[in-house]
Amino acid sequence: MGVRPACPAHSHNRRGRFRPAAAVLGLLLSFVSTAAAQEVATPSANPPLPAPVGLTAVDQPWDAGGAILLTWQPPAAISGGDGAYRIERGPSSEGPFSEIGSLPAGTARFVDREAFGGAAFVYRVTFEPASGGVSTPAFAGPIAARPNGFRTDRVNALVLVLLLTGLVLFFIWRARSGARLFVRRISGLNAIDEAIGRATEMGRKILYVPGIQSMDEIQTIAALAILGYVGKLSATYGAELDVPNRDPLTFAAARETVKHAYLEAGRPDLFREEIVNYVTYDQFAFTAAVTGRMVRERPAANFFIGSFYAESLILSEMGQTTGAIQIAGTAEVMQLPFFVATCDYTLIGEELYAASAYLSHEPVLLGSIKGQDMMKAVLLIVGVIGVVLATMGFPIVSELLTMH
Amino acid sequence: MPSIGTWLGALLSLAILSFLYKDNPLFRFAESLFAGVALGYYIGNQTNQTIKPNLVLALTRDFAANWDLIFAGLLGIGLYFRYIKKLAWLARVPLGIYVGYYVGVTITQKLHGEVLPQMKDTILPLSGPGLAPLWNGLMIVGVFSVLLYFFFSLEHRGAVGVASRVGILFVMVSFGAAFGYTVMGRISLLIGRFNFLVNDWLRPLLGAVF
Structure with missing residues (x-):
């Protein structure tokens, strides 16, 4: 930055009076100070740079x-x-x-x-x-800044949503029109029948925890679909079922599900509202109450299916100490290892949704699983093409998938 | 001397920890108290933090600007129709709206926040300096084989069976890592509780007695 020299003459003008001696002195001082400034600031004495x-x-x-x-x-x-x-x-x-x-x-x-x-x-x-x-x-x-009606930087997400929705709707339509959609049987499903049969033989109850989340969680919806199957089998065999809940909305939906299952099994007389009960909203208070129930009532089969968090290990470990056969299913990645370690069978991630579709034979669920499978196939093909192109030095697919 | 709150916290902690020995009346008392107090707190919290400011006060203070909240309120009240036998079917309407809304929101979020970034980070070149091709290859094989494991339209036989077996191996390795990580977190929680018992309760108590 250039150094702006002092200018005594300007000071005189500001005062509005002219003094010859002072002016001469000022000129001399001005000359001296300008020279000194030029000596000191030689490297930056250039005129100010113009603006962008x-x-x-x-x-x-x-x-x-x-x-x-x-x-x-x-x-x-x-x-x-x-x-x-x-x-x-x-x-x-x-x-x-x-x-x-x-x-x-x-x-x-x-x-x-x-x-x-x-x-x-x-x-x-x-x-x-x-x-x-x-x-x-x-x-x-x-x-x-103002928001706009359409975001061009999210077109890739829009394409994926439309593709997935289209595939799911197409397969739901096919399932509804009577087409036979193949979904492979997940080995864990055999364990469900086995667990209910064991509880019936032992004359002890079946404990079913549909996760701790509300109905906005898709895992909870899948858990209720499986609960419908478990409820139906329990009603058919006359086994005692116990469904403790942490979320009020899940509690309401679970009670409807079990009631309907007993009706479908032709045993509405066995249904009691206490089968599906509400415990409390606090995560660990709920866990303490359910573990206490496990120790006191010793259910023969425990189902932990739905969305779980830190209570997963506490529940399943306690169930293991009571000797119950345990089946878990969740899509919570951080909780799956605990269920794998402590349960007899675990439905891992998407197996939970596939199991609910397989068991319920609902066209909506079957079509949804089939549509998602097709989407996975598309992603696999796109991925392989992307890797080949990226290896050849054309990362075009990767760029298309980039979120801004 | 520790305060009454600290005494209560310490004694209830010990009552809960007594379950490690076996089920007993003290644990049952603490468990029931915990469940009851938590539920009471939740009801009070929801009433004062959600229903009152977001519905009641919003409607009473500026009805013209917030009249649409009536629909939200009616949906909430609709959930209680299940207790009236003749109107029980109405309770399914708000539940259906609630579930449908969140399913729609979640699909976009998952695709946007998980599927796209995961795919982008998997499309890696199998070329480059040093060990980069090896690590990239490992990532690609891992993601694609796990994706194949969760493909339900094919039986796990032949080549698909081999690929899905590789996929489940990757899944188990990640579970092992997650297990270790979470156990460390749990031990940290246990240390926190013992820290409370020793430093907030036992140490001041011993200091006051001796």
Whole structure:
């Protein structure tokens, strides 16, 4: 940055009076100080650098709001030189400005992705050459970010959603029109029949925990479909069923499911509302109550099917100590290892959904599983093509899948 | 001397831990208290933090701006129709809306947040310096074989059977890692409880007595 020399003559003018002696002295001092300044600041004595040219700030198009796009051109005097652009933002052209980014020379575009709240901002861009100094600032704005109706950066997600939805709807339609859709039998399903049969023989109850989440969790819905099967078998064999709940909505849906299952089995007389009961909402209070029930009532078969968290190991370990046959099923990746270690059979991840479809023979569930299978096939094919192209140096598939 | 709250916390902790020996009346008392208090707290919390500010106050203070909340309120009340035998079928309507809404939201979230990033990170070149091709190959084989394991339209026989067996091996390795990671977290929780018992309760108690 150049050093602006002091100019006593200007001071005199400001006062409105002219003094010859003082003027001569001032001129002398001015000469001396200018010379001294030139000696000290020789490297940065160049005139101030011009501002970046044509700075514009526009609302980032086709986005969810909160982003402002800045573009500019480097002035001819600094193009190609080393240095950095400093991007600043403030509520008005008077400031205060705070730095929101720094870009190397050669770039001419910046997206402020923190322009939330609908507030208008003024942007200030300066260039700082590596040799020192700073350019005159360029200003743009005020401008506020607004959300748009369609996001072009999410077209890949839209294509996937449409494809998956289309496949699922197509296979649901096929299942409803009587087409036989093949879904392989999961080996864990045999264990369900075995567990219920064992409980019946031993004259002890079957404990079924449909997870701890509400009905907004898809695992809970799958758990209720399997509960329908378990309820039907229990009613058929006359085995005692116990379904403790943590979530009130799941509790309501589970009671409906079991009631319907007893009706389907032709044994509505065996249904009692206490079969499906509500315990409490707190995760570990629920766990303590259920483990206590396991120890006191010693169910012969425990089902832990649905969404579980930290209570998974506590429940299944306690069930194991009571000698019950245990079947678990969840899509919670962090809890699956505990179920695998402590249960006789575990439905891993998507097996839970496939099992519910297989057991219920519901066209909606069967079609959904089939549609998802086709989607997996599409992803596998796309993946293999992508790997081949990436190995050949064309990462085009990877770029198409990139989320912005 | 520890406060009454610390005494209660310590004694109830010990009552719960007594289950490690065997089921006993103290554990049953603590378990029932825990379940009851938690439920009471939840009801109070939901009433004061959700229903009151988001429904009751919103409607009474600015009805013109929030009139649409009536529908949300009616959906909530609709869940209680299951206790009236003649109107029990109505309870299925809010439940259906609730489930349908979340299924729609979840599909987009899963595709957007999990499927696309996973696929993108799996499409790796089988070329590059050093051991990069090996690690990339391992990642590709792992993801694709696990995907094949969860393919339900084919029996696991022949080549598909071999590939899915490789897939379940990858799954088990990841389970092993997750198991170790979570056990460490649980031990940390246990240390926290013992830390409370020793430092907040036992140490001040011994200090006051001796």
